[in-house]
Amino acid sequence: MRLSGRNLKCVRGGREVFSGLDLSATSGEALAITGPNGAGKTSLLRVLAGLLVPAEGVVALEGGDAELSLPEQAHYLGHRDALKPALSVAENLSFWREFLGGETKDAGQCLAAVALDHAAHLPAAYLSAGQRRRLSIARLLSVRRLVWLLDEPTSALDAAGQALFVGLMRDHLAQGGLIVAATHLPLGIDARDLRMGGAA
Numbered sequence: 001m002r003l004s005g006r007n008l009k010c011v012r013g014g015r016e017v018f019s020g021l022d023l024s025a026t027s028g029e030a031l032a033i034t035g036p037n038g039a040g041k042t043s044l045l046r047v048l049a050g051l052l053v054p055a056e057g058v059v060a061l062e063g064g065d066a067e068l069s070l071p072e073q074a075h076y077l078g079h080r081d082a083l084k085p086a087l088s089v090a091e092n093l094s095f096w097r098e099f100l101g102g103e104t105k106d107a108g109q110c111l112a113a114v115a116l117d118h119a120a121h122l123p124a125a126y127l128s129a130g131q132r133r134r135l136s137i138a139r140l141l142s143v144r145r146l147v148w149l150l151d152e153p154t155s156a157l158d159a160a161g162q163a164l165f166v167g168l169m170r171d172h173l174a175q176g177g178l179i180v181a182a183t184h185l186p187l188g189i190d191a192r193d194l195r196m197g198g199a200a
């Protein structure tokens with residue numbers, strides 16, 4: 001499987017954020033998108049996730065499921081956690097499993113994998129920032145999708161949470177997944193670097 005972007009151009013608010021951008025990542029590989037604030041890292045991830053239409057260029061996924069679009073085969077983890085505060089931890093995960101569909105893994109195991117099983121019945125509104133992040137990561141585990149598009153995935157995670165996430169990313173790559181992650185911090189796994197320019 002290979003995710004690629006060719007000659008991508010992104011315009012936001014009438015201003016060009018990037019242009020002529022090429023990238024690729026294959027199964028088992030991680031690509032770290034780095035660069036200063038405002039360089040366009042989030043914008044690029046949103047283009048790959050199908051949430052923003054590029055002004056020029058194409059995004060393609062080769063070797064995936066021909067019957068599904070790229071967004072249907074990708075998890076997009078934004079830098080804000082997409083959680084419903086009134087629902088419990090377990091209910092949030094159930095919501096995502098129903099919404100995303102496809103092959104799922106046992107919810108209890110996924111919560112245990114991010115060390116949140118003890119909080120399954122707690123409303124998401126009561127979670128700390130790091131716990132919210134862990135619950136968002138549980139979504140990646142809960143519904144099997146091979147492409148992980150991650151925006152600052154380790155933000156708010158403590159040292160134990162970061163170590164745990166490194167293990168989960170390694171497992172994902174070993175199982176044929178691929179990762180594209182925008183980050184200001186080292187990901188903790190072997191990754192190719194895509195450096196974006198631009199000023200804050």
Ligand SMILES: Nc1ncnc2c1ncn2[C@@H]1O[C@H](COP(=O)(O)OP(=O)(O)OP(=O)(O)O)[C@@H](O)[C@H]1O
Nearest residue numbers: 012013017035036037038039040041042043044182
């Ligand atoms: N909805 C929008 N309308 C207009 N401009 C926007 C919009 N969203 C983002 N931008 C602009 O696009 C540029 C790139 O933003 P983006 O969030 O992609 O950068 P980034 O590299 O992820 O930054 P950071 O490291 O701060 O997260 C910035 O100049 C930003 O102000």
